[in-house]
Amino acid sequence: MALSAVRRSPALRLLAPGSWPEARRIADILRRETIGGALLLIAAVSALIWANSPWSGAYETLRDTELGPAALHLDLTVGAWAADGLLAIFFFVAGLELKREFVAGDLRDPRRAAVPIAATLGGVAVPALLYLVIVVVGDGPLRGWAIPTATDIAFALAVLAVIGSHLPSALRTFLLTLAVVDDLIAIVIIAVVFTDDLSPVPLLVALVPLGLFTLLVQRRVRAWWLLLPLAVVSWALVHASGVHATVAGVLLGFAVPVLRSARGDAGPGLAEHFEHRFRPLSAGVAVPVFAFFSAGVTVGGLHGLTTALTDPVTVGVAAGLVIGKTVGVLGTTWLVARFTRADLAAGLGxxxxxxxxxxxxxxxTVSLLVSELAFGAGSVHDEHAKVAILGGSLLAALLAAGVLRARNRTYRRIAEEETLDTDHDGIPDIYQR
Structure with missing residues (x-):
């Protein structure tokens, strides 16, 4: 009887379509991230051109100008404000998105969540191991192992939106979840590995404003004049503790409730409300400004580029991004399918x-941040790692575009099936099967 029950159980389908509301939400995120990815590219290219122009001194002066009150240990450079301050907004949105996925999204189903989580872990471990092997052979510094482990949400989704106009929503959900969980792992690495001098007192005091923030949002309070000061104080105390300040953004995002209150409040949940408010600020301002002050690498002409390419750090980071990520994500997903006897959803290969x-x-984005934390902003290895990040990310995008564009006819056929609405109820038939 047990055997017959197993036979009657539905087979696990990898990357199967999720619910219709989730598909619409992913499509909306893709549209917004496309604009953010374009701004990110413009900012990075502008910084790269300026840093290698005759006016490179002005770029460095702007980036290294100190602002903020010294009495509060917040006399940071403009570049540091972008990395520590603005990126906290980016990680706040990432925290909201991650919590939304596992509380109310399709990934609250452990069977559906297992695949992208496993793929993310493989996509973190293999690039790190590949980097370590290369730098050990080349006698390079081990400290940069975490640089090639990150996936950039804005860039990846922007490329996906451009080259995959007919991409099945399940693949989009897979990539979005992979990138979000990847960012969570990255922020854990930043908090644990790159916290050298920990001051426990500010960290403990930070629990007070963080707790008040949590209490207010759990009561569905939306007043910015109450929440914003608490968030800023939490960020400042985490920064003073020696833990990277972006961790505060993730913790604040996790504190926001996803579901509506039991009273049945009208309108979206608080997490969705904050996401709509802060995602444009994150994608349109925070990330591009950070990229502008971090991507300004002085290549130094052909000689400088040759020197960078002979550094094992450069080779390790580039190989980790282009080869390690591909092998890690693809190999882990295949292993999940192999050992669970699962098949890909119909129409996918x-x-x-x-x-x-x-x-x-x-x-x-996160790779640039980790590079600065690992080697120190402006150091030789940091400059070489950033060359590898820019070049490796570009090569990965071009290779992915070549593969996915070749599948565009298949994507179009699948998209037509998804949008078929034979009963004219406004919901595609594939989400009612």
Whole structure:
């Protein structure tokens, strides 16, 4: 009887379509991230051109200008304000998105969540191991192992939106979840590995404003004049503790409730409300400004580029992004399918997963941040790592575009099936099967 019950149980389908509301939400995020990805690219290219122009001194002066009250240990450079302050907004949105996925999204189902989480872990471990092997052979510094482990949400989704206009929503959800969980792992690495001098007193005091913030949002309070000061104080105390201040953004995001209150309040939940408010600020301001002050690498002409390419750090980071991410994400997903006897959803092939795995090698924003933390902003290894990040991310995007564009006819056919609405109720038939 047990055997017959197993036979009657539905087979696990990897990357199967989720619910219709989730598909609409992912499509909306893709549209907004496309604009953010374009601004990010413009900012990075502008910084790269300025830093290698005759006016590079003005760029460095602007980036290294100190602002803020010294009495509060907040006399930071403009570049540091972008990395520590503005990126906290980015990680706040990432925290909201991650909590939304696992509380109210399709990934609250452990069977559906297991695949992108496993793929993320593989996409973190393999690039790190590949980097370590290369720098050990080349006698380079081990400290940069975490640089190629990150996936940039804005860039990856922007490329996906441009080259995959007919991409099935399940693949989009897979990439979005992979990138969000990847960012969570990255922030854990930042908090644990790159916290050298921990001051426990400010960290403990930070629990007070963080607790008040949590109490207010759990009561569905939306008053910015109450929440914003508490968030700023929490960020400042975490910064003073020696833990990277972006951790405060993630903690604040996790504190926001996803579901509506039991009273049945009208309108979206508080997490969705904050996400609509802060995602444009994150994608349109915070991330591009950070990229502008971090991507300004002085290449130094052909000689400087040759020197960078002979550094094992450069080779390790680039190989981790282009090769390690692809092997890690694709290999782990295949292993999950192999050991669970699962099949890909109808109409999809492993070449689709390969394209997404390549796309995960776009490790821009968080990789730049980790490079500065690992080697120190402006150091030789930091400059070389950033050359590898820019070049590796570009190569990963081009390879992914080549694979996914070749599958565009298949995507179009699947998209037509998804949008078929034979009963004219406004919901595609595939979400009612």
């Amino acid at each position: 492993w070449v689709d997963v390969t394209g997404l795995a390549m796309l995960a090698g776009i490790g821009f």
